[in-house]
Amino acid sequence: MYAIAAESLKPSEVTVLLLDIAVLLGLARVLGELARRWHMPAVLGEILAGIVLGPTLLGAFLPVEMFTWVFPPEGDTTVALDGFVLLSATLLLFVVGLEVDLSTVWRQGLAAISVSIGGIALPFAVGFIIAYGYPGLLGAGPRGANAPIAFAVFVGIALSITALPVIAKILLDLNLAKSDMGMLIISSAMLNDLVGWIGFAVVLALLPVAPGVAEAAASNGGGQVVTTIVLTIAFLVLMLTVGRWLCHRALPYVQAHWSWPGGTMAFVFVIALLCAAFTEYLGIHSIFGAFIAGVAIGDSHHLKERTRDTIHQFVMNIFAPVFFASIGLRINFIDKFDLTAVAIVGSIALFGKVAGSFLGARVSRMSYRESFATGFGMAAQGAVGIILGQLARDAGLISDELMVAIVIMALGTSMLSGPAMQRILQRKQKRTLLSFLTDKHVITEPKARDINQSIGELSRRAAEITGLEGNAIYEAVLQRERIMHTGLPHGLAVPHARLDDLPRPCLVIARNRTGIDFDAADGEPARLIALLLTPSDQPDTQIELLSLFATTFNRAAVRRQAMEIQTPTEFLAMLNQAGAESELILHDDHTLGMP
């Protein structure tokens, strides 16, 4: 009888394991949401959580016994946590792969290839030369020092790879995802990812084996490397042809006969895990297999948008934060901070990438401005660069110092990319109704019974928020209302005014269950009344707010929910949910998720 030993984790180890996952996930989500609030990639906050919890901060201040109780340096808890982190990284790359749409790449054709080649070639070349010429400068790891070419190729790839999820989110924010330029950037980034990961698989195959197993491998000699590369290419080709076709055929069957959507999720996860196990077996990392599985499955239009979104949400909010936070547990970011490495890595990755992609875009006849914006778009490294660095560090290819430099570079480029594109293209960030509102901006139980009382009540609240004179607001709004009433169909009303001394737009919404007559065309009394106050020098903002309000409550389901909620916070929660769902509806033809 060969049964798994029962109870291999002791209760004390179980306690710490559950606590670790809870703490990592909890703090990563909190800091991730804070980053998102400040229009930065969530991954920034998630990595910061690990730095806070790890040796850099908590480890430096907490007594040693306490810190090693929470995060023991070795033992069964660590092994189990490592297993979970590994699974998280695998699923994360699977989701990144899901977002690669090969048909989009084909449609962009030469332009995508040109931008992609430019974006890869320049930073790769510079990175390769510096790493090969001065390996000590950047910090090769124990195995990297023995394999200068593998190390140099790795540095080249690490500096030229692109973060698909971060780019997709930036383009969505700037309302560019469906534009020609947006599609080009996405396609180039996909191609870039594909080339980068294949290159990384080759690097891992080229690596001399770890010191511990050197003897066993020595007998295999060079044949082993060739076998690995051949098998990797065979796997890649098979998965993207036969495997892709099989998934495409199997998905409708699974969706027709298995429980929905859980059955479909289980099916795609099994495929991802099998591919991951296979590539790990080949000697290249599991996440390469998961990535390719994602590409193969993601291409099928049978994988419905809602299922993709559920997988995406789950992996990005449950697994990915634990993975990113775990990075900080492994390295002391202060001890291992090396200014030279950070400066070199950062400048090659940023300038090389921007310049290379710019040249590629110019070759395919884009304007200067668009080419420049494309360059900054391609520069975002985000999660992908960090995963690559983490793997290379685990494989002994790079030093802790270079890993820290890569993390800082990846975060820096991701933070820079969006604002730079916005500045170059002079685009406004797409704003949502929610971004103008806090609890104070919503009145769920108004006392007003007629139009004048309602405007008065809203004006008083606006006065509290803005610090302006309540009566002045009231008069300005009433004056506008006298020209023509602002009732819209479906029980909406938008009393508004432009004010000279208002520093920023102010929106106050009253939810009135009984309804107030605002003289709408359809005769319906207004149940959702939005007071829109905008600065006189921002003529477009009024239209923007009006359109945000009207489109949000255009959906009957959202109006119905707005009548059911009890408190201002619930009102905001309802808007948050409605926003996520409408984004899903808008982008139903292809998924470009968020980091």
Added chain:
Amino acid sequence: MYAIAAESLKPSEVTVLLLDIAVLLGLARVLGELARRWHMPAVLGEILAGIVLGPTLLGAFLPVEMFTWVFPPEGDTTVALDGFVLLSATLLLFVVGLEVDLSTVWRQGLAAISVSIGGIALPFAVGFIIAYGYPGLLGAGPRGANAPIAFAVFVGIALSITALPVIAKILLDLNLAKSDMGMLIISSAMLNDLVGWIGFAVVLALLPVAPGVAEAAASNGGGQVVTTIVLTIAFLVLMLTVGRWLCHRALPYVQAHWSWPGGTMAFVFVIALLCAAFTEYLGIHSIFGAFIAGVAIGDSHHLKERTRDTIHQFVMNIFAPVFFASIGLRINFIDKFDLTAVAIVGSIALFGKVAGSFLGARVSRMSYRESFATGFGMAAQGAVGIILGQLARDAGLISDELMVAIVIMALGTSMLSGPAMQRILQRKQKRTLLSFLTDKHVITEPKARDINQSIGELSRRAAEITGLEGNAIYEAVLQRERIMHTGLPHGLAVPHARLDDLPRPCLVIARNRTGIDFDAADGEPARLIALLLTPSDQPDTQIELLSLFATTFNRAAVRRQAMEIQTPTEFLAMLNQAGAESELILHDDHTLGMP
């Protein structure tokens, strides 16, 4: 610097870990879906997957080296897999807790208490007496033999606990979930679960410590037990009052400001894991904390139905199958099969539970028939009994033989419960349109251009399926059509006939993009044409099929999707998805998920 050791899992271990999870999840889902197809609880197939993969089958036939490569008996892979399984069990019990709605229990009041007490008292008493009197007969584990009272209390609990998710699913299937009897059964089962888990927590506290750590604990003596019980009760009371209130307050904030729905999921998971870690720390099992966290959070109406459903789907389809399959990995079900234990456990659990709940129901003045059905409803043990058994075995409380007996009993009662209730109440299982259809029953590219051709085409397909004469079907349908055309509004049509020699109903659907005039009241040409053939001796079936077809395609979104699909399998997939969503809409006020 106290960082977690890098790369604690070697590549070969990672390969096996990913492979194990993939194989366990894959086979568990396939067999789980097969069980579901045969109207049995999915957990049956999931446990069977483990028995197939474990020592019982695969281990008996595969060479030892190969089997131990896939499922190594010890080492880091096993530890990491154990960690994942433990996490799965924790999340599973959290979801079970989410389904406990304390307010429903209050509303049912005395009746629920009476049924619950009856259903607990009788099997508990009989189980306790037999286990205390004859511990060897049932099979006490090493620690159970030293603690006869704890062992007897555990057996009593194991025989009297109820499986909330299985019961909820059975009631949904029989269309009884919202009936008075359904609500009573659910409430009693919730109360039963709550009492059972609290009792189990006490058992764990009563247990003498494991042999290995006996010395350390000896110094604590009896004070340790009292402390544990006091802390457990304090935790329970605090979580169900203050904790519940805090979650209720925090949820709207999280839903308003975090990404949706992933942020909310992460939030509730963190709470669950923290509670689980705390109860594990107290010395009672982690899943008790997760269960109570589920009860505390699940009570909040701020946790929206769609979020619950997403959590439910994910845990039930990704984590739970791995947990259930892992049970079979640990035990050889043939070696450890003990007929005496199975017979005793099975008969006490079944007869004791049915009789006890029957008496409880009679006391609260239900009819004989309803009381009897309630008894069988309460008898389903499902997942919950199995988890309890698994924990008790891991704790050394019970022998492998008793564990096997509990698993068989739990599966047996779950399989019996639904059909027994159905027979007693003479209810029909709620059928869905999908249950009448396979690929052959759907024509997505019909050639017919007018009504006669269309009926001819559908009749020919029906003839192929049923083996009847195509012309006879055609004539019968046409004859009915001559009386009055069968077009319905919104582009639906339902040509139909009753046939003497038809053994079972047959439904063929044609999706005709151009549309065929069936003389509908709204003048729309029919785009979805269902040929309904029913046996003459089943007069109600025609109405049932007609209503299923009409209500399914009553939703504009479903009709639109039906126009977009390409193949019959995609048509079925679309119906599967639409069915899951309409169930969500119908049961939006409270969740009663499926096993």
